[in-house]
Amino acid sequence: MLAVAVMLGALSSCGISATSGWNGDVPGLGEQKRTNFESPFGPLYPADIAVLVAVSQAGYWEAPTSELVARESTNPKVKAVAAQLSREHHALNMYNEAAAARVHVQLPLSATPQQEGWRKQIEAATGDERDRLYVQLTRAAHGSVYMKVATVRATTQNDIVRSLAEVATEYVSRHMGLLESTGLANLDSLAVHSGTDAEYQPTPSPAEWVFGAGLALAAAIGTLLVIRLASRQIEEVTEDGVAIE
Structure with missing residues (x-):
């Protein structure tokens, strides 16, 4: 979840800078x-x-x-x-x-x-x-x-x-x-x-929407993989008989 939040924050920043006008x-x-x-x-x-x-x-x-x-x-x-x-x-x-x-x-x-x-x-x-x-x-x-x-x-x-x-x-x-x-x-x-x-500022173009959706999807998949790997490691440690506090 933390990774997703970081990626969404980065995505928001990219959106702002990409559409800024003379204010930049x-x-x-x-x-x-x-x-x-x-x-x-x-x-x-x-x-x-x-x-x-x-x-x-x-x-x-x-x-x-x-x-x-x-x-x-x-x-x-x-x-x-x-x-x-x-x-x-x-x-x-x-x-x-x-x-x-x-x-x-x-x-x-x-x-x-x-x-x-x-x-x-x-x-x-x-x-x-x-x-x-x-x-x-x-x-x-x-x-x-x-x-x-x-x-x-x-x-x-x-x-x-x-x-x-x-x-x-x-x-x-x-x-x-x-x-x-x-x-x-x-x-x-x-x-x-x-x-x-x-x-x-005009609304984001279709390409920008696709790019943003791709980043969000990649972040979600990455988070799921990290959780999956962590779960397997916990299972392996438990099977070896090591106590987990």
Whole structure:
């Protein structure tokens, strides 16, 4: 049973790391993610840096994806919304880069692997399916980022980050409304759980379920073999006439 518990714990950890979003470590940031800094604009804490990183990474996948949908969609509502999101993400990225430079925060150079997966998923789809995926994935991602940005807007002690968070809150809130206006946002894309610290995450893929089930089965079989061997050893000792206390 102990072995099973250990394996399940390891499996849970693997699941979390495999689906983490921008909340995870960002290559190149190093100690910035874990240390607060004093600056002329007020102290800079990890949550402040995380918002700058989140806005940057969102732009890397949402701006080009929106451009694609605006160019190729045949749905007038989706086409107009995507065009507006594309323009505004470029503007927000410029504002975010200027803010990061003023507080000396190094921004990532690309979106997260998960976000790149969403972008490729949308690009691979066509027609109505692409419109649906675009609206649902971007709405869900906006919802998660919105909570982060709004929290920092209310609590940060850094003037530069506060201004950036205020602008970002307005942009993200407007984008959620625009995406919802298409009528393609379903319950899954609107359900963002504030109790977790991870960005919107899709359910595990069939391959991940199979891998997890295989690990659990291997752990169970291993435990049964250990118990079986231990039982045989006890039986052999008993047959030899050795007293067991």
